[in-house]
Amino acid sequence: MRTIFLAHTISMVGTVAAQVALSILVFERTGSPLLSALVLVCSFLPYALGGIVLSSIADRFPARRVLVSCDLLSALCIGLMLIPDLPVAALLGLLLLTGIIAPVFAGARAASLAHLLPRDLFPIGRSLLRAISQVTVLTGFALGAVAVAAIGPTWLLALDAITFAASAILIGVGTPYTPPGERQRNTVSDSLAGLRYIFSTKRLRTLILLTWVAPAFSSVPDGLAVAYAAQTGAAASAAGALFTGYAAGTVLGELVVARFTPATRRRLVVPLVIASQIPAIAFLLTPSIPIAAVLLAVSGAGYAFNQAIDPMILATVDPSYRGRLFTVQTSGLMAIQGLSIALGGLVGTFLKPSLTITLSGILGTTITLLITRQALDRTTRGAVTRQPG
Known part of the structure; x- marks a missing residue:
């Protein structure tokens, strides 16, 4: 299992640093802030497409083969970006392809963890992956900016391609074989069948919805970090403290909650969900940047509620x-x-950033608690009906 976590760390650091490098490279070639910003858009936008039409790949083939193939394809896409004078449209197109591949890789990796880890350790495994992701986001952006200044964006992209190749080698050599699922139709048909299954199963749909909605509301302050810093009279660079606060809180929350028993994690779902949302309401008082960073750290720590939700999902899904x-x-x-960051930014053009964040906290607290109650009620009823008569 250490191999999977090491491979994840290597590829994540390379990917985040490469996003910095590609943003700078596009800006150097075009002088356009919009095209530079599109790098991040192209990093996230294709996730939806990959998840809808290619999700069955994670079930149709052995996980190790899928993971290695995804890493090698990503390495190829990044490698092609190194072609001299490649048009910006081609650079963004290759980035879109890596974004389509990414959710398939994540799905296969999670499925392989479910095979390789005992049921009670599965949420710890996913928690560790989330913590690694947050740490590498922090270090990747910081190291990326330094590395671009030291060696230039092109060499940093080359390093990213190498990290994907290294991840493929680690997974191919260091992870055991896990069996594939059944292939019933073609990839797209199986993917759509999976969507129908997931969203027609009420308990499963509610649990998945909770894992989406809670971070959707709590990510609004990230999108308004720079604007909020300006509102408080701080320098724009102070927004970095807000990003760091949330990420650091997430890592700390994952590490602390992982030490609890499964029963304790289950009892902490509601408090953690509340902790993920309610700190945003305090932004109504326009706290200083240091206090705001602490509030966001508390919000990030609340994201550890997933450690109780993950085993519920695993027990529910076929x-x-x-x-x-x-x-x-x-x-x-x-x-x-x-989408939530974009909507928060839109609302933030008409309202003060502090008020926008406060409203997101009020809505987030209300909606996530309603969904949490449904999820826990359905899980409890499901557990009762499965008990022998």
């Missing part, structure tokens, strides 16, 4: 749909976070 479910979960999460 094993033959695991890969599709985790692919759809990942792609939907990325899509809804992007």
